[in-house]
Amino acid sequence: MNEAAPTPAGPSALRAALRSVWRQLCETARLAVGVPDYGSYLDHHRRRHPEATPMSYEEFFADRLAARYGRGRSRCC
């Protein structure tokens, strides 16, 4: 999770909190249309496959697009 680091109280703390909420909203919106968090993908890639080059965001996006519609996804009524 993108937990904001503890910061001193005051406007900067508020700003950090708002930024973290905004980031989470964006992440939710992207996932709602089938694109998971790119940062998590990079993290995972760095830890598990350090020798290989990860996909660029553009490639990642195209890959997720194909995965979402490739086999046809059940849609709800």
Place this chain on the structure above:
Amino acid sequence: MKIPRKTAFASHFAIATKVRLTLAANAPTLRRVTHWGTGSMTTTMGNTLLGKLGWVALALVGAACLGVVALSRGEPVNAIWLVAAAMAILVIGYRFYGRFIADHALAIDPSRATPALRRNDGLDFVPTNRWVLYGHHFAAIAGAGPLVGPVLAAQMGYLPGTLWILAGVIFAGAVQDMIILFLSTRRDGRSLGDMIRAELGSTAGTMAMLGILAIMIILLAVLALVVVKALAESPWGTFTVAATIPIAIFMGIYMRWLRPGRILEASVIGLVLLLVSIWAGGHVATDPAWGPAFTFNGRQLAWLMIGYGFVASVLPVWFLLAPRDYLSTFLKIGTILILALAIFLVRPDLQMPAVTRFIDGSGPVWSGSLFPFLFITIACGAVSGFHALISSGTTPKMLATEADIRLIGYGGMLMEAFVAIMALVAATALQPGVYFAMNSPTAVLGGTVESAAQAISQWGFVITPEVLSQTAKEIGENTILSRTGGAPTLAVGMAQILHNVISGEGMMAFWYHYAILFEALFILTTVDAGTRVGRFMIQDLLGTVHGPLRHTESWGGNLIATALCVAGWGWFLYQGVVDPLGGINTLWPLFGIANQMLAALALILACAVLIKMKRDRYVWIAALPTAWLVLCTLTASWQKLFHENPKIGFVANARRFADAAGRGEILAPAKTVADMQRVVFNNYLDAALCGLFAVVVLVTLFFGIRAALAARRSSTPTALETPYVAAASVGT
């Protein structure tokens, strides 16, 4: 027209405020309970004295609100009572029943690694924050169903629909969603069909596949019919919906070539263009040259939809399908939030009586008595088999811990029930006369506002022709008569509520067309995407006959399967458009039966697996809704087949036309003997489909019982879960 507020009774508002305060006071409790998840029973607020008192207070408030809704007679009730009662009941259901199932029946185990942890690949299997995943899951399950069903059910009054939505979601719908999510999470995110095949045997699996394909075809037909009914003879609506095609293509090109992968940017641009197209639509509709160019009748629109569905599902997805999907997903969530906010701000009175005389089955919107037809008319919102497909789709692959299953499975469905309640409020806040004018077929109303007002007033819902023509004028349409299908009714209801928040010259018409666009947009997305899903299913089936047809990249297999899928739903769509009873009367019950049939299959699986897990003590949790759904679908199928009233029974209607043709008579809407024969054939086809649904339920029930009996004979658990892996051992 203005929605009257109940200003005379200041106490209404005072108590409504108190309700909100009580809910707010309980909010910290809820947050802590959900934050700590299901494992730590002893430490939660629910078990401290203060916490218990809070829950008792909430229960009392909910009961009081429901009492007001249920017991007041004669004068209109404010919608806030209904909404507050629903919220209290849903929250209590989540806290107590949902938690009981999670902790005891399923014995959810947060120490067990989820598929996302074990198979983390950063792509499909990703441990995801619970609230982010909640948003994803809700966006996937919420569609047109919970908006349309309650609007249609409003002909019986607001009370039957409300009670069924609340009881249905707590004891059936949310239970189904959560158990299927749980089962799929314990099986590496496998699909419903796969799980039925593995746990109940391959025959049951094949029957389930057949059932899923049939429901897909009927779903697409009925949703396309809703759009056709909303756009017929409406140049404004047709223009704005048509404009979404070039807008989506522009977004597709933008995200592919101009700024690759920038979803939010493209969606904001798309949204602005949509709003511009609504504004432009008003000018197009009044233009002497363009107005007629965008005016189509139902048959023309049906053909356009069929052609569009074929092309859109064959084109590359990035070009039209994906960008439209993004736009409709965001618009859907945004509009639901706006509607909720507006209902709280406006607090409209419910004009419809609590219970109307049409519970006897003689209603003009759809025929059939309260039992079983109310319970299949409102499917989504109370219990929807389709959710079993979503709960066994992408969501189980992204759960970070089993502790989130209750929030996402049970809680996600509760939110959908809340959407259904809001749709019911929007429909019942309308004058009943306007509601029935919009939802009754032309055959009952006659063609003019005078004949319609007379017919509706005779039913006891007094309305004047002037109100009918004035309402049409306000929303920028030529007429509101027989705009069946639910979408226009919801749009008028939403427009009247939103107009109280943002009013002004012409704003009512803007809001109406905004609401129509919002519904049409996500229905069309479902039609494209659903046609693709149907195509893949058909290619799979064809592949068993002729192998090469299975290859999804081959154009031959693609085009043949797409054409078959489009022909399937197109057939039912066209039949619905020419139906003298308005089409919805025929297709919506078929869709409802199909959806509840799928829910019955999912719950039969749930029962069987609970027994296989040696959790027989708790099997009633799934058996109760299973029994109810089997009873409803079988009774409804039986009545749709054999009821002597031709408005209800397909066979009776087929006989009526066949007999008339035998005597040489022509019955409307048929114009020739060939038309008559087609009506006869269509009714027999509908009857066969109903019979198929009943057979699928019975066969699955048989295999479910057989699997359960076999499991009872075994002394050890026989459920096919993936082996236990400790979450602590895999890290994140």
